[in-house]
Amino acid sequence: MKQVYLWLIFALCFLMINTINIVQAQIAQLSGKIVFGWHDGYLYTKPLDTTTPPIKLGNGVRGDFPTWSPDGTKIAFDYSSDGVYSNIYVINSDGTNLTQLTHNTAISGIPKWSPDGTHIAFTSDRDGNFEIYIMNANGSAQARLTNHASQDRFAVWSPNSTQLAFISNRDGNAEIYRINIDGSNLQRLTNYSGYDGVGAWSPSSLIAFTSDRNPQDIIPQIYTMNSDGSNVQQATQELVEYAGWRWLPNGNIAFIDFLELKQYNIQTNAITTLASFPNEGVGIGTYDIFVNPSNQSITSLALINADTDTSIQTLTSGSTLNLGTLPTRNLNIRADTSESPAKVVLTLNSEIYSEDTTAPFMLAEQFIHFEAGDYTLTAIPYDEHDVPGVPMTMAFGVVQRFALNGQNCQF
Numbered sequence: 001m002k003q004v005y006l007w008l009i010f011a012l013c014f015l016m017i018n019t020i021n022i023v024q025a026q027i028a029q030l031s032g033k034i035v036f037g038w039h040d041g042y043l044y045t046k047p048l049d050t051t052t053p054p055i056k057l058g059n060g061v062r063g064d065f066p067t068w069s070p071d072g073t074k075i076a077f078d079y080s081s082d083g084v085y086s087n088i089y090v091i092n093s094d095g096t097n098l099t100q101l102t103h104n105t106a107i108s109g110i111p112k113w114s115p116d117g118t119h120i121a122f123t124s125d126r127d128g129n130f131e132i133y134i135m136n137a138n139g140s141a142q143a144r145l146t147n148h149a150s151q152d153r154f155a156v157w158s159p160n161s162t163q164l165a166f167i168s169n170r171d172g173n174a175e176i177y178r179i180n181i182d183g184s185n186l187q188r189l190t191n192y193s194g195y196d197g198v199g200a201w202s203p204s205s206l207i208a209f210t211s212d213r214n215p216q217d218i219i220p221q222i223y224t225m226n227s228d229g230s231n232v233q234q235a236t237q238e239l240v241e242y243a244g245w246r247w248l249p250n251g252n253i254a255f256i257d258f259l260e261l262k263q264y265n266i267q268t269n270a271i272t273t274l275a276s277f278p279n280e281g282v283g284i285g286t287y288d289i290f291v292n293p294s295n296q297s298i299t300s301l302a303l304i305n306a307d308t309d310t311s312i313q314t315l316t317s318g319s320t321l322n323l324g325t326l327p328t329r330n331l332n333i334r335a336d337t338s339e340s341p342a343k344v345v346l347t348l349n350s351e352i353y354s355e356d357t358t359a360p361f362m363l364a365e366q367f368i369h370f371e372a373g374d375y376t377l378t379a380i381p382y383d384e385h386d387v388p389g390v391p392m393t394m395a396f397g398v399v400q401r402f403a404l405n406g407q408n409c410q411f
Ligand SMILES: [Ca+2]
Pocket: 129, 130, 131, 146, 147, 148, 149, 150, 151, 152
């Protein structure tokens, strides 16, 4: 089955070599770049567009399984100089400052840079069989997290950089497990007799993975589950190849399908092409995607008199609003922005309250009647590619006090 699958891929790749030039490439919806290890053994980078050709990293650096640092300035990857053992290296994205991080006569590979930039997780058999390891991003403090006679591989990071999900066959077949980066709290997340392989852990704590659990699918498809393994949902129906996947800031899943970068919309199930890839040969690479953060930011949050559409005051963190002394109960909050975001999402006490697509960006369409209590307001700007910018969060209290016969009365 596996052989048939691989031959199918190679055959289709041959077909695509002749057709890739006439594939109707769509405009990239995101700004960023891709690094990939190609079949010729070299690392390449390429902007997230349909026209700019890939260039060899550093005029010819050999490697595989590249991973971006979260700020996009560096790339970690593995490389085998002898075809037997491999080690992990890091290089600046402009091809300078190549540095070797591991120095073992063993296989150390598949590095994954933590979202906070401080650590790199990887797989190694330096202690006898494949285990999950982490190290500081400069290669120091290399530590083994798993210790089991079976194969433990392919770690991916939780969004808060405190946990890893990985694949192990310790219970008889490939399942997904979760572990804290101090080695504690090992938990099994999947329980299915077939293949389950981890893909990416989203900022909203969904884990995307592949599985062949649906007998109608001839190859594994993408599924999602909560980070505790609950609520498993099948995401895709007909993928042929999916490498280098990553959750995008817009909440969708990006992945490589043959020679194209595609986006799976988790809400609509639509799959769209973001960029096409080199057409110079046949092969399946290893990829990582970097998306440029948005320049948008929230500069201030203003309390608005909804009767007059005028500003009462700028909200400051920890402030208390007294309904007894404000000029009106009909209030609103306006998010002021640095640029012109496509929308601002306003969240009140962790619930999305509004998504405003036109300035001024208001919490309520007309007004809001605050009750006495504690509130946390977050405003997140998004650019035209649905990439979030720098949010602002403000905690404030609302009270209702009236001066009555010289006494303060609170309701
Ligand atoms: Ca092991």
